[in-house]
Amino acid sequence: MSASPLAALFLREIRVARRIGGGGMMGVVFFLILVTITPFAIGPDLNLLSRIGPAILWIAALLSTLLGLDRLFQADHEDGSLDLMLACETPLELIVLVKCLAHWTVTGLPLVIAAPLFGLMLALEPEAFWAVAASLLVGTPALTLLGAIGAALTVTLRRGGLLTAILVLPLAIPLLIFGVSAAASATSVTTPFMTPFLILCALTLGALAAAPFAVAAALRHMSE
């Protein structure tokens, strides 16, 4: 064990996510199902679908990111490893950051990779593919970090899933606004791509800097 504790934690998270099953694949399958049911709900009009496609992909990403999150700290709370993390020398904020990073690698990254494929099904313009993928690549880490706040607040509750969504979704609205407008602007002539995209980057950097502190505070207070 020469690796640093944080690297070990990262590997452990990935291993647990892979072995427990579901993990990343389940998120992608859920993403696929959400994308599939939308044309049933609004009709298979390709023009309409290509217009609202980026929004559908973003909402699907938002929901599938949130769904996996309720177990982020709960499993560790139940088997006691959270207490070890709270007690160890490594700052809890860094541990939280690494856990979120691992969770994003397992659940968020597959969505980013799958998004162009699903964009094809929603009849997106080819130049919109990379815009959707880029906006999701930048935006999903922030979704994971915000969701981690909700997951930490509900860590001791038996059924925290729905509450996590209620707490986190209002906070995710700015990300949704700028993510969708960045994704949609690739095909429009009126709005430039970079303006919403850079704001999205700023929001993600802000979340990266601030959310671990909120999550760590929540974990400390909730597990007392």
Add this chain to the structure above:
Amino acid sequence: MLKYANPTLFSGLVAKVLPWLAGATALAFAIGLWGAFFTSPADYQQGDTVRIMYIHVPAAWLSMFCYATMTASALGTLVWRHPLADAAQKAAAPLGAGFTFICLVTGSLWGKPMWGTWWVWDARLTSVLVLFVIYLGLIALWQTIEEPSRAARAAAILTLVGVVNLPIIKFSVDWWNTLHQPASVFRLGGPTIAASMLWPLLVMGLAFTLLFTTLHLMSTRNEILRRRLRRLAMQAANGGEAARPAHRLTMQEGSR
């Protein structure tokens, strides 16, 4: 001032202050409503519909003021772990949701004749709706976590995270130039609203603030009482062991 942070002293102070506050609230409402309905003129474009403003604008101020109060209490909870801050925080959430709801409903009633629609996805309307949803989420969090002090800390963290929405609401009309009109009372260069309409509005703002203060103090006191009841009920459930340790000792000695 700080000695009133003691819940018992606080309850005593509230009992003394409350009749005066309630009276002042009634008086301010009487003057404000009289001004709003009788002395202020109808708008030359909007007609009598403009009178909705005397409810709508104070409710909007209070919806944000209430969140600010909650944020201050949240700091009290997290930094000083003070039970009074917990109670103040819990009491403010439903009040804030109520004021936000009044703001949304009156705005909608005004929007139908003026804008021709009950609702638009305008920046300010949307951000106030988000504030309403945050209040509902906080209330849900309070109801879900059973132990009061733990619920208080969870709600405090969420309140502090959600405070980013306040500047967005305040400046939404300046940042995004949409349907909702920009600020006309508190702005650089003085209010743009006629004096005959301004004074009833300010009196109504005062009345709403007094109403909030009255309700908040009452509700905080109720929360303190509710916590005492809970503690007593738990002691009773434990067979009074925690309540009377000395008594238990003598019983044990007696049984020996």
